[in-house]
Amino acid sequence: xxxxxCVKQIPDPASPGKLDPSTKTLVREGKLVVDDSDMYxxxxxxxxxxxxxGGEVTLVSMAPNNETAGLRTGLAMGxxxxxxxxxxxxxxxxxxxxxxxxxxxxxxxxxxxxxAATESTDGYTGTLPVQMAELLGFPSITFxxxxxVDGTTVKVDRQTEAGYDEVECPLPAVxxxxxxxxxxxxxxxxxxxxxKGKPVEQLTVADLGIDGGVAVTQEVTxxxxxxxxxxxxxxxxxxxxxxxxxxxxxxxxxx
Amino acid sequence: xxxxxxxxxxxxxxxxxxxxxxxxxxxAREIGTTVEAVCFGGDAASYAADLGKFGVxxxxxxxxxxxxxxxxxxxxxxxxxxxxxxxxDAILFAQSYDGRDIAGRLSARLNLxxxxxxxxxxxxGTAEHAIFGGETLVKAKLTGERPYIFLVRPKSFAPEESxxxxxxxxxIAAPDAGATNGAxxxxxxxxxxxxxxxxxxxxxxxxxxxxxEADKFEMVEELAKLLKGAPGASRAIVDAGWVPYxxxxxxTGKTVKPTIYIAVGISGATQHMVGMKGAKNxxxxxxxxxxxxxxxxxxxxxxxxxxVVPKLIEALKGR
Numbered sequence: 001x002x003x004x005x006c007v008k009q010i011p012d013p014a015s016p017g018k019l020d021p022s023t024k025t026l027v028r029e030g031k032l033v034v035d036d037s038d039m040y041x042x043x044x045x046x047x048x049x050x051x052x053x054g055g056e057v058t059l060v061s062m063a064p065n066n067e068t069a070g071l072r073t074g075l076a077m078g079x080x081x082x083x084x085x086x087x088x089x090x091x092x093x094x095x096x097x098x099x100x101x102x103x104x105x106x107x108x109x110x111x112x113x114x115x116a117a118t119e120s121t122d123g124y125t126g127t128l129p130v131q132m133a134e135l136l137g138f139p140s141i142t143f144x145x146x147x148x149v150d151g152t153t154v155k156v157d158r159q160t161e162a163g164y165d166e167v168e169c170p171l172p173a174v175x176x177x178x179x180x181x182x183x184x185x186x187x188x189x190x191x192x193x194x195x196k197g198k199p200v201e202q203l204t205v206a207d208l209g210i211d212g213g214v215a216v217t218q219e220v221t222x223x224x225x226x227x228x229x230x231x232x233x234x235x236x237x238x239x240x241x242x243x244x245x246x247x248x249x250x251x252x253x254x255x
Numbered sequence: 256x257x258x259x260x261x262x263x264x265x266x267x268x269x270x271x272x273x274x275x276x277x278x279x280x281x282x283a284r285e286i287g288t289t290v291e292a293v294c295f296g297g298d299a300a301s302y303a304a305d306l307g308k309f310g311v312x313x314x315x316x317x318x319x320x321x322x323x324x325x326x327x328x329x330x331x332x333x334x335x336x337x338x339x340x341x342x343x344d345a346i347l348f349a350q351s352y353d354g355r356d357i358a359g360r361l362s363a364r365l366n367l368x369x370x371x372x373x374x375x376x377x378x379x380g381t382a383e384h385a386i387f388g389g390e391t392l393v394k395a396k397l398t399g400e401r402p403y404i405f406l407v408r409p410k411s412f413a414p415e416e417s418x419x420x421x422x423x424x425x426x427i428a429a430p431d432a433g434a435t436n437g438a439x440x441x442x443x444x445x446x447x448x449x450x451x452x453x454x455x456x457x458x459x460x461x462x463x464x465x466x467x468e469a470d471k472f473e474m475v476e477e478l479a480k481l482l483k484g485a486p487g488a489s490r491a492i493v494d495a496g497w498v499p500y501x502x503x504x505x506x507t508g509k510t511v512k513p514t515i516y517i518a519v520g521i522s523g524a525t526q527h528m529v530g531m532k533g534a535k536n537x538x539x540x541x542x543x544x545x546x547x548x549x550x551x552x553x554x555x556x557x558x559x560x561x562x563v564v565p566k567l568i569e570a571l572k573g574r
Contacts, residue, residue, distance in 0.1 A: 096367075
C-alpha cells in the first residue's frame, strides 16, 4: 500500500511569528521545521504500510526556497521519498491554491491513501485536506482518532461533537488525523543518516502544469492589535492561596 | 449592506439547531437583506420554526443523507442550486467538524476561496480572524465571484431573535457525486458527559501538563463539578491521550467564553489562549511565575497545583 502524507514546513513555533508588512501574509523565510501536527500522520502512514506488508510512504510538501529541513525529519522517521513544490509565484498562496498544488503533486504518486493533519499549527485554515480530496476526486474522512485499513477499505473513528462515529470508505481516500492518533517515533541515528540519501523530487508550478496558474481570491485589508487583557493580581502560594481563590469566587457570586 | 442573499448552514443535533447557528443567523441578518438556511439530516421540518425566529425566510432541506458524511452530499446540493441560478452572495458556516467539510468541498467545487476561523464580520464583508494566539487581528476580504464562503468560530456573535414566523421548507436534491461520496457512517457513539457543555458552561476548569499525570485530571473534574462547570483541557494533555479531543480548548479545539475560566497547570501556549481569552474572569494556577498565562489572568496563583487545588476543593466542599 502506498501512502502520501502532506507535510507542512513552518517557522519554529517557539519563536514569535511575523507578518510581511507589504503583503500582510505570514513570513515563512528562514529556517523551517516540520509542523508537529504532521508527525502523527507520518507515524500513522508508516504503521499502516508496515501492517500492509508492502508499499511505501511519500511525503508531499509545498514550501518556499526549496526548504527540505522538515522533510528530512519525516524521511528520518522512515518515509521512502519526498516531493517538494517550491515556486516564487506561490508566495502568499491561499488554501485552495495550495490544495491545487498538492493535489497535482499527489497525482504523480497515484497513492492508495493520503493523510494530512486536521489543520496546520501556523495558518490553521483547516479546509485544505478536503479541498484537495475534491480536486483529486477522492472521498475523505476528517478528524480521525483511529485509522485502520482492511483490504481496499479504510475504517476510521471520527471525532464528533457528541463522541465519535465509525466511518468507512473505499480507497483511494483522504484521511485527516488528530494529534494523538498514534505516538510519533523519534528518528533513530541510523534513520537520520539514511534520510540524507533519500530522494527529494523538487518541482515548480510549471512542472505540475496547473491550469490557470495561481489565483488570488482574498485581500488582507488591515492588521490590528487585538484588545489586550491585562495581568491582574499575582499571589505566591504560602499555603493559603486557595483562600484568595474562594474570596475571588465569592466576589463574582459564583459561590 | 454588502450582501443581498445570505445562506447559513444550519447544523442540528437531536432535532434542535446548534447554538452557533443562532449566532450565524443573527450576523446574517446584519450583513444581508434575505436570510435563508440549508439543512440536512432529515428532520428539518421539526426545527424550521426555530430558524424562523432568527430571521430565516426559507429553508433548503437536503434531507436524510443515508449514512454519508455530510461534506460531499451537502456541498453537491448547494453547488447544484447555484448551477441552476439560485446563487447566494455569501454562505456562513460554523467552524465545526461538518461545517469545515462542507465548506471545503464547496470551495473546491466552485473554485472559490474561503475565509476561515472568523471572529468578526463587518457588513461590508470584511472578515476578521485572530493570529498569534489572539494578539493580532487580520482583516481580510474575499474578491472575485460570489458566493463568498465564510467559516466562523462559535461564540463570535451574540444570538438575538428577530421574531420571524415559520419559514417555507423546500427539499433540494444532492446529485450523485460518485466515488467522492464514499464515506459512510456505520455506527455512532455518543459519549455520556454529565454537567453543562464545555462551550456553554458559565464556569470552565481546564487542566494542562502541570497536572503531571493523567490520573490527576480527576482533580480538575471534581473542581468543575463543585462549581457547576465543565472540565476542559490544553492541547498538550489531549495529545498525550489523557482526555478526549472533545475536551480541548484552544485554536484547534473549542472556543469558550465563560464567566470564570480556571487554568490548572496550564502554561498558556498561544494556541491555548486564543480559545479562552474571551472569558470574563481568568484564574490561573501554575508553579512557573514566568508562565504566559499569568499575563492575562485576573488572579494568578504561583504555586503547586497539587497543593492548591486539593485545598480549594476541600474549602468549597465545606461550604
